[in-house]
Amino acid sequence: MERFQDRVVLVTGATGGIGTEICSRLAAEGAVVVAADLPGTPLEEVVSSLPDGPRLTTPHQAAPHQAAPHQAAPHQTVELDVASEEQWTSAVTRIIEAHGRLDALVNNAGIGSLKTLEDESPEHWQRVIDVDQTGVWLGMKHAGTAIERTGGGAIVNVCSILGSVGGFGNSFAYHAAKGAVRTMSKNAAMHWATKGVRVNSLHPGFIETPQLLERYEGSDRHRGMVAGTPMGRLGTPAEIAGCVAFLASDDAGFMTGGELYADGGWTAR
Numbered sequence: 247m248e249r250f251q252d253r254v255v256l257v258t259g260a261t262g263g264i265g266t267e268i269c270s271r272l273a274a275e276g277a278v279v280v281a282a283d284l285p286g287t288p289l290e291e292v293v294s295s296l297p298d299g300p301r302l303t304t305p306h307q308a309a310p311h312q313a314a315p316h317q318a319a320p321h322q323t324v325e326l327d328v329a330s331e332e333q334w335t336s337a338v339t340r341i342i343e344a345h346g347r348l349d350a351l352v353n354n355a356g357i358g359s360l361k362t363l364e365d366e367s368p369e370h371w372q373r374v375i376d377v378d379q380t381g382v383w384l385g386m387k388h389a390g391t392a393i394e395r396t397g398g399g400a401i402v403n404v405c406s407i408l409g410s411v412g413g414f415g416n417s418f419a420y421h422a423a424k425g426a427v428r429t430m431s432k433n434a435a436m437h438w439a440t441k442g443v444r445v446n447s448l449h450p451g452f453i454e455t456p457q458l459l460e461r462y463e464g465s466d467r468h469r470g471m472v473a474g475t476p477m478g479r480l481g482t483p484a485e486i487a488g489c490v491a492f493l494a495s496d497d498a499g500f501m502t503g504g505e506l507y508a509d510g511g512w513t514a515r
């Protein structure tokens with residue numbers, strides 16, 4: 247299946263456990279992937295492991311009576327702190343310079359927080375909000391506008407079950423940010439409803455990334471994650487990447503402002 251043939255897709259947090267898998271899945275389906283992450287992350291490694299050979303039609307290079315030539319369009323890396331509006335502006339400029347278009351955005355970058363409402367500090371709270379909430383807004387503001395100019399496309403905001411339910415009674419700032427992502431996605435969906443830009447939030451349950459296992463394997467929290475999941479296991483990054491690909495593709499053409507849960511039944515209880 248080549249649902250993303252001729253499409254340019256920007257993925258933030260591209261070198262993380264879930265982001266890497268999203269890039270692979272989209273590239274396997276024909277996308278030109280723009281992998282974005284913080285400076286110092288292994289962006290080149292991620293991009294060089296992606297399937298080769300995406301080819302992008304560049305109509306502006308063809309005379310009107312000629313078939314549009316195809317040129318190899320390699321995947322691209324972009325250093326981007328999603329909390330910085332300045333960096334969003336320059337990232338989107340570089341993408342448009344390189345490819346002339348942007349078809350989809352996956353707002354996947356995120357940071358965690360285990361603190362409760364009582365032990366959270368204003369400084370740490372602010373950083374979580376800056377990355378997990380403001381980062382998603384800035385992504386929609388700059389990349390979403392570029393998608394609209396391209397003629398339409400999709401935004402997938404990687405949220406969490408913790409954006410909808412109370413979880414373990416901790417991770418307070420994370421819940422605040424992800425809860426905002428859920429409703430910001432709906433508001434953005436209304437804003438672009440007739441302009442061809444679809445916006446949906448994706449709510450993973452607990453996903454077995456290498457980073458999560460490193461941090462929690464064998465802990466009470468890990469046991470709580472498995473015990474609270476009706477399917478009796480954590481999800482895989484590939485299962486989340488499959489949902490991202492669906493929401494970003496035309497198969498989800500009538501979905502906007504929606505919430506997709508991939509949580510092994512956690513929120514169905």
Ligand code: NAI
Binds near residue numbers: 260406407450451
């Ligand atoms: P991860 O920690 O493996 O990856 C997060 C990525 O975001 C990293 O590559 C990191 O460098 C990047 N990042 C952090 N701050 C950034 C910033 N300011 N600007 C740009 N990039 C930044 O985490 P994971 O598990 O891959 O999570 C991806 C998304 O999925 C996050 O939004 C997370 O909240 C969400 N999620 C993850 C779940 C899980 O169980 N792993 C469950 C539900 C949601």
